Amino acid sequence: MKNFIDRRLNPKDKSLGNRRRFLRRVRGQVKASVDDAIRNRKIADVDRGDKVGVPADGIREPRFRYEPGSGRVERVLPGNKQFGVGDRIRKPPQQGGGGAGKQGSNDGEGEDEFAFVLSREEFLDIFFEDLELPDLIKHTMKEMKTFKPRRAGYSVTGSPSNLAVTNTMKNAMGRRIALRRPSNAEVAALKEELFKLEKKSEPSAADRKRMKALREEIEEKNRRRAAIPYIDPLDVRFKMFDKEPQPNANAVMFCLMDVSASMGEREKDLAKRFFVLLHLFLTRRYDKIELVFIRHTHNAQEVDEDTFFHSRETGGTVVSTALEEMRKIIDARYPASDWNIYAAQASDGDNFPGDSDRCLAFMREAIMPLVQYFAYIEIIDEAEAEFLLSDETGVELWTTYKKLTADWGNFAMKRISRPADIYPVFRELFARNARESAHA
Amino acid sequence: MPDATQTKKSPAKRKPRKAAPKKPAYLFEGPDWSFDTMNRTYAAIEEIALKELGLDIYPNQIEIISSEQMLDAYASTGMPLMYGHWSFGKSFLSEERLYRKGLRGLAYEIIINSSPCISYNMEDNTMATQTLVMAHAAFGHNHFFKNNHLFRMWTDAEGILDYLEYARTFIADCEERYGEREVERILDAAHALMPNGVFRYERPARPTLREERLRHRERLAQEEAEVNYLWERLQAKQRRKGAGRRPVEQVDPRSQIQMPEENVLFFLEQYSPILANWQREILRITRHIAQYFYPQRQTKVMNEGCATFCHYYIVNRLHEKGLITDGALFEILHQHTGVITQPDFDDPRFSGINPYALGFAMMSDIKRMALEPTEEDREYFPRIAGAGNWQDILKNVWANYRDESFIQQFLSPKVVRDFHMFSLQGEERSRYYTVNGIHDDRGFRTIRNTLARNHDLSVIEPDIQVVDVDFLGDRSLFLECHMSDGARLATRDRDSVLRHVETLWGFDVELDEIGASPGTGADVS
Incomplete structure (x- = not known):
């Protein structure tokens, strides 16, 4: 009549498919709020999932229903304290209505929001969609940490696939010897002897006695064999594995940005996406990443993230100051032997006349030998992007940096005017890393 | 290995010694449950429920699930095998948020009107709560499902799980063939009409699952020739008319359709001029599911009342018989009081x-x-x-x-x-x-x-009826809604549902609100 079933180990997340369908439906609004998150969050927090509100309009589930409060309303309410028949009660203000007491049923202006929480995965999906990353890279970047299983001795519990056969058998044998379990051979020898005696046509008295003794002995041995199992659950051993995190070195990421007046909101937003993407990429490879923000006008200084993105400076533009500042910080805090150094620079391409040569020289001598990767993006107008087609021409800093690409494989540069342009900057980097890990 | 034999034996020895001095052994003590205590308690409850209350129940299948799984079950209207649709994702997201914020606890159980009667119990429940839940759901609700005339008439407890399984595979199959969006378009429209997709007064012959599958196969076979015979006949007639021969008897196609029809989904499934067979089948599925839930919507007070009455009687009897501790009874009564609070x-x-x-x-x-x-x-x-x-x-x-x-x-x-x-x-x-x-x-x-x-x-839900179709003209569909007490329909919802009806009908749809009070300002939006 009854049946208990333990379903706790059944897969959960049965609703995942429906959740995905729902997100597809509200994609537009969710994207807007993801963009918002990128603008407002710290680089290292960007990939955290978070609450998102979307207007309930596209996801209403309409039904034919009565307008609350329309027509004649008749209701029974509990908890009468002072009313008598004929008393009049003023209707509560039109909202929850004297009617059905459901919220969200008010039409007209009532644009209630539907709020929910995006998971980290979903958040990244939408973020990546914007950057037009290929699937393979999206996938690898979402992996949080990699662990390698490492043998860590034996245990008495485990899954059958990890059964340590040799150890199990060794234990079984030891136990059998210790408990003196008769072996097959022993029994067989006794049986043999008995058989021989039984074959005698005229057994002597001694033979008979011997036969009786043999039978008893065989019986006793068989009893012992049955009582002492060949393999007991006590003998079973499993290989144990520890999950060992992959050894990961530390990394530091330098964010360099021109903050002179020519860098507006749009430019800073694009720059931020660029930094976020590099950071996401680095989180995949390194356990610990430090972020250093260097902003510059005609002089450079290290600032915190908030100042970096939100405060404005006025002044000229001397790029080399930022590079020098970076070198100074590297020398002081991040020796290249202990740290993997990554740098990302964003600018609108302006530089003080004559400074570019200085930059070039400094990069060659002092920066590029130390860093794993240096990415430079020049943020331009969409209108500009249409005629700046050739990589060869460009403003001063661009042409100068161009010369670096030939010598340094770990230097990448790109003009961007839309978020989708950002990814190609990293294409090389990803390709290289994919090759490296394939070798490893 | 003397060690091993000792450890194996000792718990068995200890048990009887502990139980022996106390005469009326409690079924359980302390908050933790195990399948052992569940089994014993179930048996004790069953004794009271069947012998004293005389309940008549389906076999019970009690499944223990985790809180995440409970959230999953919530999202798909409590059914274990629901087809995919974004609205279930929506309800999952909102339930999850409320739950994570601590605004709402989860139900202790969910029960399904099926045979065997499946109830889901949360693993986080204490043993006292599990006792309450078993008495409430596995006996109270179960008896109600099996005996109430509405459920007996309108639902097939034996067949529902198979049917849902069939529905889910069918819809997944459609998604593969025709695309998720196309299926979603039909489902959205069908869901909007679900309250208007039930027969209220008369139940048509119920096909068994085998017949259902057979019919499905026939439908697929006819995929090519999917034109509704009524329309075919109509066209044939017009062709004849064009040839100059006046038909002897001008049969009005309307005479072949029973109108007014209260089941809008049924009407659209049968007579919509534009739907493909798989789309009709989807309407049929949603209509069946709406019908399955219809008795539950009509018996909330009775169903919950029955279950609550049963659990209250049963746990009190358990206590009187000395089978549960005072503490367990207090815990149960505390929950019981919470449930029956009327602010x-x-x-x-x-x-x-x-x-x-x-x-x-x-x-x-x-x-x-x-x-x-x-x-x-x-x-x-x-x-x-x-x-x-x-x-x-x-x-x-x-x-x-x-x-x-x-x-x-x-x-x-x-x-x-x-x-x-x-x-x-x-x-x-x-x-x-x-x-x-x-x-x-x-x-x-x-x-x-x-x-x-x-x-x-x-009374509380609008009664929408299909009253006419302009077969010979522009194929408009006419709906009527008789308003009681001069109420009117909520405008915005009405218009969106009508758009959904148009999706399924393919031509204009008009709705007449009969006896509606002239709208006040709200009507304009």
């Missing part, structure tokens, strides 16, 4: 009459009247008062009524007094409600009638 109308927690509270109060009152009647009871309920056999009376009630008729028949003046009920009436234009009944002799009938009407689905 007053001016309480911020008030959200309507609590079906658990009303159902439990009315059923307990029936028992009281049968055992200890007062003069008043003899006057109002001469057949029950002092009859003694309250189990039989209640079983009869559970089998033969739905909320509206149950209230109409069995609401007693005492329950009205206990709840301090009063009834209000208010015209839309008036700025006031008028109290037209309180818990006295004169008000009792008014309150009873009003409360019954408040629980009547045909």
Whole structure:
């Protein structure tokens, strides 16, 4: 009549498919709020999932229903304290209505929001969609940490696939010897002897006695064999594995940005996406990443993230100051032997006349030998992007940096005017890393 | 290995020693449950439920699930095998958020009207709660599902799980063939019409699952020739007309269709000129599911009342028999009280009459009247008062009524007094409600009638009917809605649902609200 079933180990997340369908439906609004998150969050927090509100309009589930409060309303309410028949009660203000007491049923202006929480995965999906990353890279970047299983001795519990056969058998044998379990051979020898005696046509008295003794002995041995199992659950051993995190070195990421007046909101937003993407990429490879923000006008200084993105400076533009500042910080805090150094620079391409040569020289001598990767993006107008087609021409800093690409494989540069342009900057980097890990 | 044998034996030895001195052994002590205590407790509950209450139940299948799985189950209307649709994702997301924020606890259980009757119990429940839940769901609800006439008439407890499985595979299959969006378009429209996709008065012959599958196969076979025969005939007729030969008998296609038709989904499934066969099948599936849930929507008070009454009786008996500790009883009573709390109308927690509270109060009152009647009871309920056999009376009630008729028949003046009920009436234009009944002799009938009407689905939900189709003209579909008490439909929802109907019909759709009050300002939006 009854049946208990333990379903706790059944897969959960049965609703995942429906959740995905729902997100597809509200994609537009969710994207807007993801963009918002990128603008407002710290680089290292960007990939955290978070609450998102979307207007309930596209996801209403309409039904034919009565307008609350329309027509004649008749209701029974509990908890009468002072009313008598004929008393009049003023209707509560039109909202929850004297009617059905459901919220969200008010039409007209009532644009209630539907709020929910995006998971980290979903958040990244939408973020990546914007950057037009290929699937393979999206996938690898979402992996949080990699662990390698490492043998860590034996245990008495485990899954059958990890059964340590040799150890199990060794234990079984030891136990059998210790408990003196008769072996097959022993029994067989006794049986043999008995058989021989039984074959005698005229057994002597001694033979008979011997036969009786043999039978008893065989019986006793068989009893012992049955009582002492060949393999007991006590003998079973499993290989144990520890999950060992992959050894990961530390990394530091330098964010360099021109903050002179020519860098507006749009430019800073694009720059931020660029930094976020590099950071996401680095989180995949390194356990610990430090972020250093260097902003510059005609002089450079290290600032915190908030100042970096939100405060404005006025002044000229001397790029080399930022590079020098970076070198100074590297020398002081991040020796290249202990740290993997990554740098990302964003600018609108302006530089003080004559400074570019200085930059070039400094990069060659002092920066590029130390860093794993240096990415430079020049943020331009969409209108500009249409005629700046050739990589060869460009403003001063661009042409100068161009010369670096030939010598340094770990230097990448790109003009961007839309978020989708950002990814190609990293294409090389990803390709290289994919090759490296394939070798490893 | 002497060690091993010792450890193996010792627990077995200890048990009887511990149980021996105490004569009436408790079924369980402490909050933790195990399958062992569950089994013992189930047996004890079963004894009381079957022998003392005389319940008649489907075999029980009790499944233990984790809180995440409970959230999953919530999202798909409690059904274990629901097809995919974004609206389930939406409800999952909102439930999850409320739960994570701690705004709402999860239900202790979910039960499905199926045979075997599946109930989901949360693993986080204490053993006392598991006892309550088993008594409530596995016996109370289970008996109600098996015996109430609405469920017997409209639902197939044996077939529902198979049917849902079939529905899910069918819809997944459609998604693969025709694309997720295309399926979603049909499902959205069908969902909007689900309340209007039930037969209220007469149940058509129920096909078994085998027939259902067979029919499905036939439909697929006919995929090519999917034109509705009515339209075909119509075209043929027009062709003949074009050839100059006047048809002898001009049959109006309308005469072949039963109209008015209350089941809009059924009508669209049968007669829509534009739907492909798989789309019709989807309408059919949603219509079946709506029909399956229809009795539950009509019996909230009774269903919960029955389950609550049963668990209350059973746990008290368990305690009287010395099978559960005082502590367990207190814990259960604490939860019981929470469930049957009825906040007053001016309480911020008030959200309507609590079906658990009303159902439990009315059923307990029936028992009281049968055992200890007062003069008043003899006057109002001469057949029950002092009859003694309250189990039989209640079983009869559970089998033969739905909320509206149950209230109409069995609401007693005492329950009205206990709840301090009063009834209000208010015209839309008036700025006031008028109290037209309180818990006295004169008000009792008014309150009873009003409360019954408040629980009547045909009153609280608009009654939409298909009344006509312009077959020879532009193929417009005409719907009608008879408004009671001069109410009107919520405009925005009405228009979106009508758009959904147009999706399924393919041509213009008009809705006439008959007897609607002229809208006030709200109509303009």
